Amino acid sequence: MAEIVDQLADLTGLRDRDTLDVSLVSSIRDLLHPHTVAVHRVVGDAGDERWLTRAALGANDVAARADSAWADPQALPMLTDRPERLGCLQAAAEVELAGNPTTLLLPLASDTGVVGVVEIVTDQPLAQDLKRLLIGVLRIYRNVQGLLDYSERDTLTGLLNRKSFDETFYKASGVPLELPADPGQDRRHPAPAHYWLGVVDIDHFKQVNDRFGHLIGDEVLLLLSRVMRSCFRFYDQVYRFGGEEFVVLLRCTSQDDALAALERFREAVRGYLFPQVEHITVSVGFTDVRPGDTPNAAVERADKAVYFAKNHGRDQVRCHAVLVRDGLMEDQAKDGGIDLF
Numbered sequence: 594m595a596e597i598v599d600q601l602a603d604l605t606g607l608r609d610r611d612t613l614d615v616s617l618v619s620s621i622r623d624l625l626h627p628h629t630v631a632v633h634r635v636v637g638d639a640g641d642e643r644w645l646t647r648a649a650l651g652a653n654d655v656a657a658r659a660d661s662a663w664a665d666p667q668a669l670p671m672l673t674d675r676p677e678r679l680g681c682l683q684a685a686a687e688v689e690l691a692g693n694p695t696t697l698l699l700p701l702a703s704d705t706g707v708v709g710v711v712e713i714v715t716d717q718p719l720a721q722d723l724k725r726l727l728i729g730v731l732r733i734y735r736n737v738q739g740l741l742d743y744s745e746r747d748t749l750t751g752l753l754n755r756k757s758f759d760e761t762f763y764k765a766s767g768v769p770l771e772l773p774a775d776p777g778q779d780r781r782h783p784a785p786a787h788y789w790l791g792v793v794d795i796d797h798f799k800q801v802n803d804r805f806g807h808l809i810g811d812e813v814l815l816l817l818s819r820v821m822r823s824c825f826r827f828y829d830q831v832y833r834f835g836g837e838e839f840v841v842l843l844r845c846t847s848q849d850d851a852l853a854a855l856e857r858f859r860e861a862v863r864g865y866l867f868p869q870v871e872h873i874t875v876s877v878g879f880t881d882v883r884p885g886d887t888p889n890a891a892v893e894r895a896d897k898a899v900y901f902a903k904n905h906g907r908d909q910v911r912c913h914a915v916l917v918r919d920g921l922m923e924d925q926a927k928d929g930g931i932d933l934f
Contacts, residue, residue, distance in 0.1 A: 633710050752833045758888060794838050
């Protein structure tokens with residue numbers, strides 16, 4: 594009993610999603626001593642969902658294994674490639690595959706529904722009391738995830754908030770800048786990639802609030818966040834920084850790819866029909882994430898590109914590096930003065 598209490602105390606004391614998943618599989622391994630235990634989550638766009646392994650431990654593993662959060666989606670298995678997991682996901686109920694060894698699949702729930710499965714491989718089927726214990730652990734895990742969502746997400750749009758930006762920025766800029774060259778290529782032989790930070794500002798948003806009221810203004814923000822989710826990929830991190838300003842952290846192989854992704858989003862917003870307001874536009878500025886960059890410095894560069902866009906017609910995407918190259922803006926290579934907190 595003391596061991597169980599210690600495991601739960603460690604689990605509820607965590608405030609990082611990656612560490613939380615690792616702690617979950619570690620706790621299950623220490624409690625059950627299985628062959629393997631893993632957490633698999635569903636990622637990707639509708640119709641092309643994939644399995645992303647968040648954490649996996651074998652009986653003798655010293656450290657957990659995981660797919661990178663920035664993994665190439667095409668290199669991940671499709672949902673239908675793992676039909677036993679898919680059955681657990683769709684039924685939102687345990688699935689036990691009898692045999693020697695035995696595989697137990699349990700649905701991984703969140704406040705928005707079932708988001709993945711926990712896969713446990715053991716010599717023999719687990720007794721009912723151990724299954725009840727596992728279900729209790731997963732309920733605690735869900736509660737901790739809910740608390741993280743509450744602290745890290747904007748209450749109106751559900752996007753990540755400013756509080757979580759710095760940590761994610763340093764993680765993204767600190768991992769190897771690489772992804773597979775083609776879907777069939779082994780992930781151990783990557784091709785170069787890069788990270789880009791875009792700042793999005795709604796044009797004339799004050800006029801929306803003044804003309805239609807703040808309730809309609811909030812609805813515009815909520816619907817815009819949905820457009821952002823549909824336009825960017827699952828591994829692109831999207832934030833609301835407050836008011837009408839949003840930030841997206843992209844992974845692309847080139848500046849042209851980043852520009853194309855942001856242009857697709859700008860055009861999607863322009864063509865979207867918002868209730869009562871009908872049409873709005875956005876101005877977007879973006880910059881590359883440089884070695885040794887800080888969040889303040891990167892946001893300041895992108896912000897300057899946004900201001901340029903707003904002062905030169907709005908409804909456009911501007912790249913900071915291009916503006917500097919063309920002599921339209923000076924590059925101040927120093928940490929910006931923007932306070933994110």
